[in-house]
Amino acid sequence: MIDARRRAATLTLVGLVAGAVVLPLAPLDLATMRLGPLSLTWWYAAATPVVAALVAVAALVLHRE
Amino acid sequence: MLRGILGWMGPAIVVGLSFRVFRGDPLAPLAVVLAALVPLVALVRVRDTRPATAAHLTLALPGLAVLLAAHAAAVADVVQLDGVPRWVAALLVLLCGAVPLLVRQASTWVTAGVLGCITIVAALVAIALVTWTPPWSAWTHVATRGALVFGERSRWVTDGRAMSPGATLAFDEPHRVTAVSAAQWHVTETDGVRSITRERRVVVGDSLVLRPGDRLAVDAGAQVKFERGKRVPGTVVTGVEWGDARERRTVESVSRSVGTTVTFAGAALALVPPAAAVTLGGAAGAVAVAVVLALGAATWGVYAMYAAPELALGATIATPLAELPGSVFGVAAGGAAVAVVGVAMLALYAAAVAATTTRVETVAAAVSERARAGAVAACGGFVVIAAAATLWRLEPERLLALGLGLLATTWAAPALAPGAPRPVLTGALVGAGLFAILALAADRIGAGLLAEHPALLAAPAAWATTMALARSRARDDGP
Numbered sequence: 001m002i003d004a005r006r007r008a009a010t011l012t013l014v015g016l017v018a019g020a021v022v023l024p025l026a027p028l029d030l031a032t033m034r035l036g037p038l039s040l041t042w043w044y045a046a047a048t049p050v051v052a053a054l055v056a057v058a059a060l061v062l063h064r065e
Numbered sequence: 066m067l068r069g070i071l072g073w074m075g076p077a078i079v080v081g082l083s084f085r086v087f088r089g090d091p092l093a094p095l096a097v098v099l100a101a102l103v104p105l106v107a108l109v110r111v112r113d114t115r116p117a118t119a120a121h122l123t124l125a126l127p128g129l130a131v132l133l134a135a136h137a138a139a140v141a142d143v144v145q146l147d148g149v150p151r152w153v154a155a156l157l158v159l160l161c162g163a164v165p166l167l168v169r170q171a172s173t174w175v176t177a178g179v180l181g182c183i184t185i186v187a188a189l190v191a192i193a194l195v196t197w198t199p200p201w202s203a204w205t206h207v208a209t210r211g212a213l214v215f216g217e218r219s220r221w222v223t224d225g226r227a228m229s230p231g232a233t234l235a236f237d238e239p240h241r242v243t244a245v246s247a248a249q250w251h252v253t254e255t256d257g258v259r260s261i262t263r264e265r266r267v268v269v270g271d272s273l274v275l276r277p278g279d280r281l282a283v284d285a286g287a288q289v290k291f292e293r294g295k296r297v298p299g300t301v302v303t304g305v306e307w308g309d310a311r312e313r314r315t316v317e318s319v320s321r322s323v324g325t326t327v328t329f330a331g332a333a334l335a336l337v338p339p340a341a342a343v344t345l346g347g348a349a350g351a352v353a354v355a356v357v358l359a360l361g362a363a364t365w366g367v368y369a370m371y372a373a374p375e376l377a378l379g380a381t382i383a384t385p386l387a388e389l390p391g392s393v394f395g396v397a398a399g400g401a402a403v404a405v406v407g408v409a410m411l412a413l414y415a416a417a418v419a420a421t422t423t424r425v426e427t428v429a430a431a432v433s434e435r436a437r438a439g440a441v442a443a444c445g446g447f448v449v450i451a452a453a454a455t456l457w458r459l460e461p462e463r464l465l466a467l468g469l470g471l472l473a474t475t476w477a478a479p480a481l482a483p484g485a486p487r488p489v490l491t492g493a494l495v496g497a498g499l500f501a502i503l504a505l506a507a508d509r510i511g512a513g514l515l516a517e518h519p520a521l522l523a524a525p526a527a528w529a530t531t532m533a534l535a536r537s538r539a540r541d542d543g544p
Contacts, residue, residue: 006111013106017330020098021322024091032309037201039208039309045094045363046201049101049356056105060066060340060348 009059016048066108067351068171069337071178072420073104074355076410077135077465079185079362080143083385084462086366088300088377089307093363095322099329101359105352106330107337114334114480115428117489119436121479122429124493125335126440128471129421130447132332135464137162137451139382140414142461144407146387147400151456159452161411165419166445178416182354184409185386186361188402192368192393200364203371208308212296213374219392221375225290232379233282234298236275241292243272248287253280291375300377307370317514324518328466331473331524334481336424365389382461386410418448467504470520474500478527484535491534496527 023044032039038046082100085093116122137158144154165174193199198206207213215222225245244250244267253262255278265273275281281298283289291297301307340348369376369385373392376384386406391399422444429440479492503519515522 003111006109009109010106010111013102013109017098017102017106017326020095021319021326024322025319037205041094041309042204045097046360048098049359052102052105053352053356056109056352057345057348059109060343060352061345 005062006059009055012055013052016052020044020048066340066343066347067175067179067354068416068420068423069108069340070104070351070355071175071413071416072336072424073107073333074100074178074182074358074413075132075136075139075417076143076413077132077139077461079358079413080139080382080386080410081462081465082359082362083365083369084380084382086363087369087385088366088380089310089370091310091318092321092325093366095325096329097359097363099326100362101356103330103333104337104355107333108340108351110334110339113339114477115338115431116476116480116493117432118486119429119432119439121486121490121493122425122432122436122440124490124497125472125476126425126443126447127497128332128335128468128473128475129425129444130450130468131464131471132468133162133418133421133447134451134454134459135461135468136414136417137455138459138464139461140407140410141455142381142383143387143410146381146383147403147407149407151458155452155455157411158414158455159449161415162418162448162452163445165415166422166441166448169419171419171423174416174419177412178420179350179354181409181412181416182358182361184405184412185365186357188390188406188409189361189364189368191402192372192389195393196368196372198371200367204308204367207304207367207370207374210304212303213300213307213370213377214294214296215291215375216373217293219291219293219373219375221289221291221378222293223290225288226378227286227288228283228379232299233280234378235278235280236298237277238296239277240275240295240298241272242275242281243290244269245288245290246286248284250287251282253282255279297375297377299379300374320514320521321518324514324521327524328470328473328518328520331477331520332469335472335476336421338424338427368393418444466517467519470504470518470523471497471500473520474523474527478524479531482528482531482535484531485538488531488534488538492527492529492531495530496523499523499526 023041030040035043078100082096085096116125140158141154144157145151220226247268250265250267251262252265253260365385369389373389376388376392387403390402390406393399394402422441425440425444426437429436474496475493478496479489482492500519500523503515503522507516
């Protein structure tokens with residue numbers, strides 16, 4: 001069970017990394033579209049580490065339990 | 066766990082990230098994601114990827130040596146831009162690398178690394194307060210500028226500054242350049258078909274109007290002044306291009322993205338061990354250091370382009386961290402701030418050396434006591450070599466790419482494939498050989514991408530070789 005949680009967290013994080021590689025290929029200039037102050041690419045770069053941090057902390061703490 | 070993160074987040078990663086963002090590198094957003102996320106992947110994974118034999122560990126050590134050299138060169142560049150002579154910078158780097166090998170108390174170096182991280186972020190908060198601009202507004206401001214121009218308070222406009230050795234500036238609009246010191250200028254004019262280079266001896270006060278297409282090179286140390294409101298030559302032309310480079314959508318750029326990802330991810334698997342059971346505070350602290358340092362480094366690059374785009378003139382990798390405080394706080398307070406940033410970088414370097422040595426020592430101890438002693442001695446040698454190498458002004462970015470790539474190829478890739486020691490060692494050897502060939506020769510046959518990211522091909526080759534040999538061996542052994 002513990003290994004399964006960690007594997008799920010690892011896969012989620014790998015998926016987030018893959019998203020950063022794939023995002024610039026998005027059609028119709030989606031990647032450069034502005035959402036508020038930043039473009040989508042930079043939103044992804046700014047928000048993904050925060051999401052990843054939550055995923056990683058959850059996986060590590062659940063491992064302990 | 067925090068130690069593993071500090072082994073990853075060395076000065077070259079932090080400084081390199083800020084410089085990528087500052088110069089508008091198309092891969093900058095990806096680099097931010099990678100710097101923050103790949104150590105987290107390494108932390109939460111279930112199985113460690115580590116050399117199981119002394120021979121494999123020995124093969125993986127050169128990558129570690131090059132990585133430490135990259136960190137040392139980055140620190141030396143920051144410290145030197147603070148006005149410290151290069152040899153003194155090399156001595157400081159040597160001292161901060163050697164002490165963690167003598168004082169082996171882990172908590173000391175973890176504390177030093179965390180303090181370094183806090184200092185980098187605190188300086189950033191001070192910059193945000195002085196400019197009274199949050200990072201996202203600074204990004205928007207730069208990304209909507211029609212052109213990146215010299216500000217009226219820029220020292221390049223008011224007093225003039227010395228050009229970096231070897232810098233050549235390309236102009237794309239008429240621009241009057243004034244000599245602040247006597248020097249020899251080399252002006253290359255292009256009429257669309259051919260280029261002519263004219264030598265010109267200038268004295269203080271002489272000025273010259275450069276036309277679009279002209280290039281200017283001056284002797285090392287020659288001081289020049291530029292025109293206020295004119296584009297900074299040699300940088301990205303507009304803020305829009307800086308914020309969202311169109312090159313990201315090219316096949317070459319995507320290949321570079323994959324190469325960078327393979328390089329970063331493989332190296333993180335080598336440097337950061339998977340975490341054991343931890344408390345909530347321990348987990349949050351370690352993860353926060355990775356995320357805060359990555360986002361903080363990127364924000365330094367954003368503020369540098371926001372407050373002083375002219376820093377791009379002859380910029381080095383250390384420019385955002387070492388020169389931005391002077392532009393924001395003024396010369397006196399800026400000097401003090403840069404000194405603090407320099408100390409923070411030295412602390413991060415010491416923490417990275419301590420963490421890396423512990424990682425190698427732990428892996429070697431599982432092999433044999435002799436391997437453990439040898440690994441620690443090797444790390445000592447690497448620290449000395451890294452400090453000495455700073456005297457040669459090697460490029461930290463290139464060293465970082467090579468060090469991370471070698472670790473990905475010789476350490477992580479073969480260890481990821483399930484196999485007996487011999488197939489793993491053969492895989493590592495094949496990867497190392499291919500890596501060396503690509504790094505040294507790929508450029509000559511027009512494969513610049515592979516020369517830049519040798520791990521793109523070498524790491525999968527090492528993994529595939531190990532897998533193939535392991536399967537062949539399993540078949541031979543039979544049921």
